[in-house]
Amino acid sequence: MQLNSTLELYPDYTVTQLLFKDVKNAAELRKNAMEGLVQGALITPSMIVDPFQILVASNKAVHLQKTGKMKTRSLFSEIIFNLSPTNNISEAFKRFGISDSDSAVYVVLVYPKEDAVDASDIVSKINGQQIPVDTISSLSDAAKIKKFYKVSPQEEGVGSLLDAVICRMAIKDVM
Amino acid sequence: MALEVENAKLPYLSKCRLIKQGAEARVYRGTFLGKPTIIKERFSKRYRHPVLDEKLTHRRTTQEVRSILRCRKAGISTPVVYFVDYTSHCIFLEDLEGSITVRDHIASSQESGRDPVCLNTLAEQIGKILAKMHDEDVVHGDLTTSNMLLRQGSGDAKPELVLIDFGLSFYSALPEDKGVDLYVLEKAFLSTHPNTEELFQRLLKSYTQSSKKAAAVIKKLDEVRLRGRKRSMVG
Ligand SMILES: Nc1ncnc2c1ncn2[C@@H]1O[C@H](COP(=O)(O)OP(=O)(O)OP(=O)(O)O)[C@@H](O)[C@H]1O
Ligand SMILES: [Mg+2]
Numbered sequence A: 001m002q003l004n005s006t007l008e009l010y011p012d013y014t015v016t017q018l019l020f021k022d023v024k025n026a027a028e029l030r031k032n033a034m035e036g037l038v039q040g041a042l043i044t045p046s047m048i049v050d051p052f053q054i055l056v057a058s059n060k061a062v063h064l065q066k067t068g069k070m071k072t073r074s075l076f077s078e079i080i081f082n083l084s085p086t087n088n089i090s091e092a093f094k095r096f097g098i099s100d101s102d103s104a105v106y107v108v109l110v111y112p113k114e115d116a117v118d119a120s121d122i123v124s125k126i127n128g129q130q131i132p133v134d135t136i137s138s139l140s141d142a143a144k145i146k147k148f149y150k151v152s153p154q155e156e157g158v159g160s161l162l163d164a165v166i167c168r169m170a171i172k173d174v175m
Numbered sequence B: 001m002a003l004e005v006e007n008a009k010l011p012y013l014s015k016c017r018l019i020k021q022g023a024e025a026r027v028y029r030g031t032f033l034g035k036p037t038i039i040k041e042r043f044s045k046r047y048r049h050p051v052l053d054e055k056l057t058h059r060r061t062t063q064e065v066r067s068i069l070r071c072r073k074a075g076i077s078t079p080v081v082y083f084v085d086y087t088s089h090c091i092f093l094e095d096l097e098g099s100i101t102v103r104d105h106i107a108s109s110q111e112s113g114r115d116p117v118c119l120n121t122l123a124e125q126i127g128k129i130l131a132k133m134h135d136e137d138v139v140h141g142d143l144t145t146s147n148m149l150l151r152q153g154s155g156d157a158k159p160e161l162v163l164i165d166f167g168l169s170f171y172s173a174l175p176e177d178k179g180v181d182l183y184v185l186e187k188a189f190l191s192t193h194p195n196t197e198e199l200f201q202r203l204l205k206s207y208t209q210s211s212k213k214a215a216a217v218i219k220k221l222d223e224v225r226l227r228g229r230k231r232s233m234v235g
Helices: A026-034 A051-066 A075-083 A089-096 A120-125 A133-138 A142-149 A153-158 A161-174 B011-015 B050-073 B102-112 B116-135 B175-192 B197-210 B214-234
Strands: A003-006 A013-021 A041-043 A105-112 A129-131 B017-021 B025-032 B035-042 B081-085 B090-094 B148-151 B160-163
Touching: A013 A051, A013 A133, A026 A041, A041 A075, A051 A075, A051 A105, A051 A133, A051 A161, A051 B081, A075 A089, A075 A105, A142 A161, A153 A161, A153 B050, A161 B050, A161 B081, B011 B025, B035 B050, B050 B081, B050 B090, B102 B116, B102 B148, B116 B160, B116 B175, B116 B197, B175 B197, B175 B214, B197 B214
Parallel strands: none
Antiparallel strands: A003 A013, A013 A105, A013 A129, A041 A105, B017 B025, B025 B035, B035 B090, B081 B090, B148 B160
């Protein structure tokens, strides 16, 4: 049910994505994440269009870590920051990080292959039902995403919402 | 300092297929996060001062992706940008698989003597997309028929026109800059495709009909043409 991917540019790394619905302990999870007790990024699924969006954010986070150009403190916070179309860090956390009232959570783990991180540790912390990540569209809020990423109808005429989101994530450093 | 600007080559490129070696950039085909991807790598020019070279290369990379996004926002088709590596100056773009350049399309249409109506429609399509681009104050900087792709739509929808190669683009509202943009295209168009004067006129007509600001641009185009002719007469 989880999705494991390799990054072509950093073949020594693995990205694992997991998705949960009917989550009862979002507040506790968020607290744990703030205290650094979670070795992963906890994201609010309503802002995610497709697992590809997570991969783009993860690849960029590893790239910025390797080149010493991260804007935040950890690889996991960098993934959350990279999802945002703006360069405002606190806004990125507010929008894309899990919030206390969330009833679903998207978990992203990024680790060197040889570390073979065991996802069961994090799975056991989440009081909710795990579902396949490719069902994300059932939890995403397209209207909210369009508004936050400022996607116009004209732009949707030449590509998908995912395309619009990916372009902004990729280019925001020079906007 | 000077040593730092020596840019490292991205190891992954050795696994990709080189499809074009240009004067300023190499274009590769590969995959990125599982998707077919075009990678455009700008490399340094030995003869340029390293610091200046780095600045120029960086500017072309950033300008390329900025203009792509500005165009997409306005409803002009350009490839999706997946990732930009400012260290190795690589842009990862959506691969428009199965597309052909407008250059190849015109050449093969002329060769096979196919329906000229199709080419007329294409010329009109080009005029329209360029008018839209200029109305957004994007000046392409390198308009040629190789920098326009045709992507076959699903079913029998007419092929979609996609603009690429924005490395020399910049933002300007000046009719002069837009006029020069069209002049560059005219030169390239007429020299690449023989006997297309009429076709190009169609393109310009469509441009004029599509943009409210066209009159000033075409006036500049006429001036630039005249200047070009005078210069060539002087030698
Ligand atoms: N996104 C794409 N999808 C499919 N083919 C592409 C794409 N981008 C480029 N190509 C192909 O590669 C060729 C060269 O690309 P491009 O024009 O961007 O580079 P270039 O001309 O070398 O750049 P420059 O003029 O900056 O040196 C195009 O003519 C086209 O055939
Ligand atoms: Mg080109």
